[in-house]
Amino acid sequence: xxxxxxxxxxxxxxxxxxxxxxxxxxxxxxxxxxxxxxxxxxxxxxxxxxxxxxxxxxxxxxxxxxxxxxxxxxxxxxxxxxxxxxxxxxxxxxxxxxxxxxxxxxxxxxxxxxxxxxxxxxxxxxxxxxxxxxxxxxxxxxxxxxxxxxxxxxxxxxxxxxxxxxxxxxxxxxxxxxxxxxxxxxxxxxxxxxxxxxxxxxxxxxxxxxxxxxxxxxxxxxxxxxxxxxxxxxxxxxxxxxxxxxxxxxxxxxxxxxxxxxxxxxxxxxxxxxxxxxxxxxxxxxxxxxxxxxxxxxxxxxxxxxxxxxxxxxxxxxxxxxxxxxxxxxxxxxxxxxxxxxxxxxxxxxxxxxxxxxxxxxxxxxxxxxxxxxxxxx
Amino acid sequence: xxxxxxxxxxxxxxxxxxxxxxxxxxxxxxxxxxxxxxxxxxxxxxxxxxxxxxxxxxxxxxxxxxxxxxxxxxxxxxxxxxxxxxxxxxxxxxxxxxxxxxxxxxxxxxxxxxxxxxxxxxxxxxxxxxxxxxxxxxxxxxxxxxxxxxxxxxxxxxxxxxxxxxxxxxxxxxxxxxxxxxxxxxxxxxxxxxxxxxxxxxxxxxxxxxxxxxxxxxxxxxxxxxxxxxxxxxxxxxxxxxxxxxxxxxxxxxxxxxxxxxxxxxxxxxxxxxxxxxxxxxxxxxxxxxxxxxxxxxxxxxxxxxxxxxxxxxxxxxxxxxxxxxxxxxxxxxxxxxxxxxxxxxxxxxxxxxxxxxxxxxxxxxxxxxxxxxxxxx
Numbered sequence: 001x002x003x004x005x006x007x008x009x010x011x012x013x014x015x016x017x018x019x020x021x022x023x024x025x026x027x028x029x030x031x032x033x034x035x036x037x038x039x040x041x042x043x044x045x046x047x048x049x050x051x052x053x054x055x056x057x058x059x060x061x062x063x064x065x066x067x068x069x070x071x072x073x074x075x076x077x078x079x080x081x082x083x084x085x086x087x088x089x090x091x092x093x094x095x096x097x098x099x100x101x102x103x104x105x106x107x108x109x110x111x112x113x114x115x116x117x118x119x120x121x122x123x124x125x126x127x128x129x130x131x132x133x134x135x136x137x138x139x140x141x142x143x144x145x146x147x148x149x150x151x152x153x154x155x156x157x158x159x160x161x162x163x164x165x166x167x168x169x170x171x172x173x174x175x176x177x178x179x180x181x182x183x184x185x186x187x188x189x190x191x192x193x194x195x196x197x198x199x200x201x202x203x204x205x206x207x208x209x210x211x212x213x214x215x216x217x218x219x220x221x222x223x224x225x226x227x228x229x230x231x232x233x234x235x236x237x238x239x240x241x242x243x244x245x246x247x248x249x250x251x252x253x254x255x256x257x258x259x260x261x262x263x264x265x266x267x268x269x270x271x272x273x274x275x276x277x278x279x280x281x282x283x284x285x286x287x288x289x290x291x292x293x294x295x296x297x298x299x300x301x302x303x304x305x306x307x308x309x310x311x312x313x314x315x316x317x318x319x320x321x322x323x324x325x326x327x328x329x330x331x332x333x334x335x336x337x338x339x340x341x342x343x344x345x346x347x348x349x350x351x352x353x354x355x356x357x358x359x360x361x362x363x364x365x366x367x368x369x370x371x372x373x374x375x376x377x378x
Numbered sequence: 379x380x381x382x383x384x385x386x387x388x389x390x391x392x393x394x395x396x397x398x399x400x401x402x403x404x405x406x407x408x409x410x411x412x413x414x415x416x417x418x419x420x421x422x423x424x425x426x427x428x429x430x431x432x433x434x435x436x437x438x439x440x441x442x443x444x445x446x447x448x449x450x451x452x453x454x455x456x457x458x459x460x461x462x463x464x465x466x467x468x469x470x471x472x473x474x475x476x477x478x479x480x481x482x483x484x485x486x487x488x489x490x491x492x493x494x495x496x497x498x499x500x501x502x503x504x505x506x507x508x509x510x511x512x513x514x515x516x517x518x519x520x521x522x523x524x525x526x527x528x529x530x531x532x533x534x535x536x537x538x539x540x541x542x543x544x545x546x547x548x549x550x551x552x553x554x555x556x557x558x559x560x561x562x563x564x565x566x567x568x569x570x571x572x573x574x575x576x577x578x579x580x581x582x583x584x585x586x587x588x589x590x591x592x593x594x595x596x597x598x599x600x601x602x603x604x605x606x607x608x609x610x611x612x613x614x615x616x617x618x619x620x621x622x623x624x625x626x627x628x629x630x631x632x633x634x635x636x637x638x639x640x641x642x643x644x645x646x647x648x649x650x651x652x653x654x655x656x657x658x659x660x661x662x663x664x665x666x667x668x669x670x671x672x673x674x675x676x677x678x679x680x681x682x683x684x685x686x687x688x689x690x691x692x693x694x695x696x697x698x699x700x701x702x703x704x705x706x707x708x709x710x711x712x713x714x715x716x717x718x719x720x721x722x723x724x725x726x727x728x729x730x731x732x733x734x735x736x737x738x739x740x741x742x743x744x745x746x747x748x749x750x751x752x753x754x755x756x
Contacts, residue, residue, distance in 0.1 A: 003402060010403045010619055021620070022400035024381060025388045025573055027696050058438050058575055062615040063598045075595075097597045189616065195403055197436055197575045197618030217453075217595065219475045220441045237440040238567065240575030240618065241388055242399070318405050 001316040006347055008138045008167050008293040008320060010189040010196055011337035013246070014253065017194060021246040028241050036248045038233040043251035044200060046259060047169060047192075048184060050176035054202040055226045056247075058240045061166040061187030063221065064199025066094060068162060068183050071223035072207060073129055074215040075099030080121045080159065081132040082113035086139035086323050087164060091132045098216060103128065109326065110286045110295070112137075112144045115152050122157045129210070130160040130182075135168030136290035139323045141332060143172065143290040147179050154180045160207055166190055169200075170254065171266040171292040171336050182207040191262075191292070192254075193337040194246035198239075203227070266291040269335040269344055272374045276348035277333070279370025280355060281362035285330045292336035295322070297329065302358045304328040310357050315350040341375050379694040384725055386516045386545050386671040386698060388567040388574055389715035391624070392631065395572060399624040406619050414626045416611040421629035422578060424637060425547060425570075426562060428554035432580040433604045434625075436618045439544040439565030441599065442577025444472060446540060446561050449601035450585060451507055452593040453477030458499045458537065459510040460491035464517035464701050465542060469510045476594060481506065487704065488673070490515075490522045490666045493530050500535045507588070508538040508560075513546030514668035517701050519710060521550065521668040525557050532558045538585055544568055547578075548632065549644040549670040549714050560585045569640075569670070570632075571715040572624035576617075581605070644669040647713040647722055650752045654726035655711070657748025658733060659740035663708045670714035673700070675707065680736045682706040688735055693728040719753050 005012050026032050037056070044054035057064055073079065077100050081091045084107030092104050103125050105117050118131060131153050133144050146168075150161045160182035165174060169184065170191020176184055182204040189196035201223065211224050225236040254262055270291040274284060277296050285295035298304045304321065305328070311317045322330035333347060348367045356364055383390050404410050415434070422432035435442055451457065455478050459469045462485030470482050481503050483495050496509060509531050511522050524546075528539045538560040543552060547562065548569020554562055560582040567574035579601065589602050603614040632640055648669040652662060655674050663673035676682045682699065683706070689695045700708035711725060726745045734742055 003404075005403065005405060007405045009616065010405060013403050018400040018402075022396045024396075025383065025391050025567075026381075027383060027385045027388060027698075028574075029698075030696060058436075059441070059598065060436050060616045060618075063437070063441075066598045094597045097600075098595045187616070189403075189619070195618060195620035196406070196616045197621060217476045219472045220437065220444045220599070222475075238387065238438045238565070238574045240438070240573060240621070241567070242573035242620075243575060243618070318408060320405075320407075 003316040004346065006317060006319045006334050008190070008332065008334040008336055009187065011193060011334060013193055013195065014250065014338050017246050017249045020249040021242045025241055028239055033241065034233050036245060040244060040248050040251060041230065041233055043255050046255050047251065048176045048202045049174065049178065049259065050202055052176065052202055052204055053227060053230055054200055055223060055230055056235065056239065056244065057199045057201065057221070057226065058197065058237065059199050060196055061185060061199050062090065064185040064187065064201050065091060065164060067201055067221035067223050068185065069095050069098055069100065070216040070218040070221050072160070072183070072210040072214055073100060074213070076101065077129045078103060078125055078127055079130045079132060080105060080125060080128045082107055082134065082144065084111060084113065084134065084140060084142055085109055085137035087137055087166070088134045091134070091164060109140045110142055112142050112288045113149070115148060118149050118152060119156060122153065122159065126157070128157065128159045130162045132162045132164065134164040135172060135174065136292045138167045138293060141286040141290050141293045141295035142288045146174065146181070150179045150181055160210060167292040167336055168290065170262060172290070173263045176202050188243055188247055191337055192247055193250045194243055197243045198247060266335065268378060269339055269341065270294060272341065272344045272371050273333055273335055273347065275374035276344065276367040276371035280348070280352055280367030281360065293332050293334045295330045295332045298331060299360050302355065302360050304331065307354060307358045311350060311354045315354065317347065317350050344371060381694040382724065384695060384697045384712050386568070386710065386712040386714055387565065389571060389712060391571055391573065392628065392716050395624050395627045398627040399620045403619055406617055411619065412611050414623060418622060418626050418629060419608065419611055421633050424633050425629065426554045426580045427552065427556065427637065428580055430554065430580055430582055431605060431608055432578055433601060433608055434613065434617065434622065435577045435579065435599070435604065436575065436615065437577050438574055439563060439577050440468065442563040442565065442579050443469060443542060445579055445599035445601050446563065447473045447476055447478065448594040448596040448599050450538070450561070450588040450592055451478060452591070454479065455507045456481060456503055456505055457508045457510060458483060458503060458506045460485055460512065460522065462489060462491065462512065462518060462520055463487055463515035465515055465544070466512045469512070469542060487518045488520055488664045490520050491527070493526060496527050496530060497534060500531065500537065504535070506535065506537045508540045510540045510542065512542040513550060513552065514670045516545045516671060519664040519668050519671045519673035520666045524552065524559070528557045528559055538588060545670040545714055546668065548640060550668065551641045554580050566621055566625055569715055570625055571628045572621055575621045576625060644713065646756055647717055647719065648672060650719065650722045650749050651711055651713055651725065653752035654722065654745040654749030658726070658730055658745030659738065671710050671712045673708045673710045676709060677738050680733065680738050682709065685732060685736045689728060689732045693732065695725065695728050722749060
């Protein structure tokens with residue numbers, strides 16, 4: 001059976017990238033590898049729309065975010081973190097584990113933090129060293145208006161603007177320099193279309209300056225060390241060589257398509273999949289939908305387990321289920337990374353067949369029709 | 379030009395493993411991946427010769443060692459660390475970064491810590507919580523007698539026996555349970571023959587118990603969290619999926635060959651390469667040579683840079699140079715991982731041709747002859 005992945009990380013890997021990673025491995029202190037890392041470093045700046053350094057760490061995205069807490073702050077420092085899902089929740093727990101004081105902006109699942117909430121938190125905590133925002137909350141599919149909030153934070157405080165861009169970078173417009181972002185983290189298995197194992201951390205000059213006064217114990221995730229090695233297109237510890245080779249190939253593909261085209265494609269696919277889903281009579285979960293992933297309510301009368309088993313067992317399609325209180329109640333279709341318009345038709349076609357088998361009452365073909373109309377109308 | 383890697387990590391990857399990793403990626407919460415991780419967990423026990431858990435982390439070996447410091451100890455705790463090279467040095471610096479008190483056993487480069495040194499350190503520091511040993515010090519090619527020292531530590535203290543097995547596991551006999559080891563760490567790009575990006579940490583029951591009282595701030599490298607997920611053959615954060623798939627294939631190959639055969643092969647290859655090197659009139663650097671890597675003095679009259687450039691440029695062979703004060707003075711040939719006897723002939727043949735071109739005076743063919751004699755005599 002053909003297998004198709006529609007999960008928000010790992011996302012599908014272009015065949016050319018897979019094969020590149022399967023070539024005989026090279027040593028990371030070789031001039032050839034230095035050449036690769038030099039090109040990766042250059043192209044990461046395009047991805048993040050920045051002239052600032054973007055560091056490559058061997059870790060998952062969670063490790064990437066940890067590197068920012070332990071390298072920029074000190075125990076006892078206050079930060080503000082918006083929590084509207086599984087990942088927002090993690091960025092509340094993590095700094096606490098390192099002795100930081102965390103002011104939480106509680107956001108209902110499916111919604112995004114508002115300007116009013118952020119402003120109130122800043123006013124109440126003038127000493128806050130940073131505000132952490134999740135650009136695209138994978139668990140709920142909700143997108144945060146980073147552009148507006150970054151401006152607001154800059155205008156009303158000295159807090160650093162720190163962005164979890166893990167499922168957003170490469171899907172959503174994000175202009176690191178222009179928007180005044182100080183920290184942005186992403187992972188390799190998302191918009192970058194390669195397997196998990198690398199994290200990328202962009203740092204503004206203000207963020208680099210903050211590292212000077214940080215008193216957090218750290219070693220592996222010390223961004224000062226990483227930045228020093230970065231100046232020579234090197235890494236302090238052995239990097240995940242094959243993944244760096246993969247991200248080199250993937251970044252070249254992204255840069256060739258052009259960032260604005262990549263963003264526009266994600267928006268187009270997100271709109272199409274939503275037209276398809278609602279066309280088949282289902283309801284969207286998120287109020288501010290991300291272009292990376294579309295969460296959908298499991299329709300009444302349909303049992304999630306049977307639905308998922310059919311979709312996977314009969315059609316070879318893997319999607320993601322709901323988490324925590326939304327387990328068995330929502331499902332999530334990803335369109336982040338290596339997808340095109342025809343992949344969306346495949347997905348909605350299989351969804352319709354599966355819904356029919358699970359007893360959902362609707363006009364078969366209505367989802368695909370709505371999807372095609374969305375694609376044709378652009 | 380054919381390219382051949384003789385470096386102590388990354389080491390060459392079996393073609394079948396490369397291709398396995400290049401297959402379409404799967405999701406880490408899929409039953410298929412759970413099956414893979416279940417098999418990996420089972421086979422890691424064979425590799426480490428243990429019935430205890432061996433955890434898989436997405437990080438380089440350095441991250442694996444960090445996980446043991448931050449998960450088993452508390453700031454202010456005393457540990458003893460043997461430092462006889464670049465890696466021993468790192469395990470002195472790292473715990474200090476986390477506020478630990480480190481008693482350093484200074485070992486001359488090329489030598490290994492003695493029983494007397496370890497005993498003296500234990501007597502002088504009865505409160506020491508652990509002794510960290512480097513089984514095979516990659517920078518010097520020196521092997522530590524872990525079996526003897528582990529017994530000695532167990533008999534004379536309550537300190538945990540912690541082993542950096544990064545370039546030793548898979549090359550040197552190592553029996554985690556039988557020898558009374560409490561912690562052993564290795565990396566993926568060494569004896570495990572896959573690209574860098576994974577670390578593996580074996581933990582004894584004493585080590586697991588030590589985690590209960592640890593007060594170190596941590597999150598990503600929290601082995602308590604990793605151990606909890608491990609019980610379900612899962613990981614707390616997104617693992618480096620393609621590397622786990624690779625290590626599954628590599629471990630099956632290792633288990634099929636059999637641990638005692640794998641260790642014997644490494645010993646045979648190490649002896650052969652040393653016969654070849656000395657046959658060509660060169661001198662070995664290390665007094666207690668590891669079976670993973672052979673460091674050799676650059677002979678008088680030969681310039682390292684020219685030698686290395688010829689070996690790489692004309693014969694496509696990458697070896698490792700010396701580090702720190704031994705930069706340009708020694709070189710290191712690795713025979714760790716996916717090598718057989720014929721690879722050693724290739725290596726010494728190229729070495730002889732290169733030495734000749736660099737003006738070293740010796741009888742061409744004497745190295746290969748000695749190597750063949752070593753192989754024939756077993």
